[in-house]
Every structure is written in structure tokens, then in C-alpha cells.
Amino acid sequence: MTVAASGPLLETEGLTRRFGGLTAVDHVDFQLFPGEIRALIGPNGAGKTTFVGLLSGRIPPSEGRVRFGGEDVTRLPAHARMARGMAYTFQITSVFANLSLFDNVALAVQRRLARGEGLEAETMAALDRVGLAGRARQTAGDLSYGHQRLLEIAMGLAQRPRLLILDEPTQGLSDGEIEGFKALVRDVAAEATVLLIEHNMDVVMSLATRITVLDMGARLAEGDPAAIHADAAVQRAYLGG
């Protein structure tokens, strides 16, 4: 077995991002192993979205390193990290509002397929997984916010990623849709590692195999859901206990 296969899928060392005088992400050491569903939680402004931006290559770091699949990707742009198997959805939707759901997902499938073969089947399969196949011909901009988040996940899945990063995916979903989302993530975890930024603690506690807590840009705690729930520092900083 190679080091890359047995070690972490994703690793950061001293990862830091400053915005002027503010340190949004402060020397974070982080390891994510293949097959995990990892939740990243923390109060508003803790640095979660910035951290994920550093992982994906959307935001350059001030200091520190990112390794993906055993390779140092710190200097690689976002598209090169995507080509290596990282997919992500953002809080700010990346959906093309004027295109149909089908065309949005087909664009993501096309990035992976050298020739167009199988495009329609793969596109419909990705939409089906998030429960939107019946709306394939609708215009994406007409969807509710929550359904646009699901469409983004379909676009991520269409890339057949090794790592799927989801930033607040359940925002705007109904209780019933959240149940469907949980089933989807468990299903995805059989083939991809999942990193989930999530404020809904019910979703976090029922899905995550491991939880990392960020507070003021630094890693406050890490452990399984039971350990995090019982952690006094986490209670003070986040759970309001």
C-alpha cells in the first residue's frame, strides 16, 4: 500500500489566513481520512468557510500547507484540485440560474468525460440521487434556495469526487428534505469522503463519524459525536451549555 492510500486523504499543517489584522484561520493542523463523514462546526465567524476556501484553493493561505491524496496542493489553483477529485458546494450558490437543471449538471459531467458518451445518463443519475430528476428541464433560477443547494450537490456528485465538501447544505431545506439529505450523504459516503460545514446539530450528530470544532480560527476540539457533545469547552463556545 502506498503512503497516499493508507494515510489521510486531506491534511493541513499550520494553515493560516489573515485578513488585515484579523486572523480568520489560525495555524490549523487537520487530518481527514478516507471514508469519513466529518462535520466542521463552530460559532458564526469561527473561520469555517474560510478554512474550506483554503482547502479548495479559492482563497490563498497566508501560511501553512494543504496536502490532498499525499500531494502538496498548496500552490495549485481550485480547478487543479477539482481535477484531482475535490468537489465542493458553497454557501453562495454556484448554480447557473438561466440554465436548466439538466444543463447545470451536464456541465459538471462534461468536465470529467473526455467525449460526450453517457452524458445524458450520468446527468440524470446525479439529479436522481438528490431527488430532482423530475425537474430536469426546469430553469435552475426558479428553484427554491434549498433545492438549488441540492442541485449544487448533484453538480458535485457528477464529478465523482474523492472528497465532497458541503458548506451548509441543509440551509433552506424542509424537515422532510433534511431526512432525504441525510440518507443521500450516507449513500455518498460509501464512495467518497465527506466534509460537512453544518449548523443543524441534529444533522451533525446523526451523520458525522467525527466532528472538528473551530473557534476564533483555531481548532478547539475534535472527536466522535458523543465526545464533542460532552466537551465542556465546546459547550461554552458553541452549544450554549
Ligand SMILES: Nc1ncnc2c1ncn2[C@@H]1O[C@H](COP(=O)(O)OP(=O)(O)OP(=O)(O)O)[C@@H](O)[C@H]1O
Ligand atoms: N474576504 C474577507 N475579508 C475580510 N474578512 C473576512 C473575509 N472573509 C471572512 N472574513 C472574516 O473572517 C472571519 C471568519 O469568517 P468565516 O466566514 O470563515 O466564518 P464562518 O465560521 O464560516 O462563519 P459562518 O458560520 O457565519 O458562515 C470572520 O470574522 C469574517 O468576518
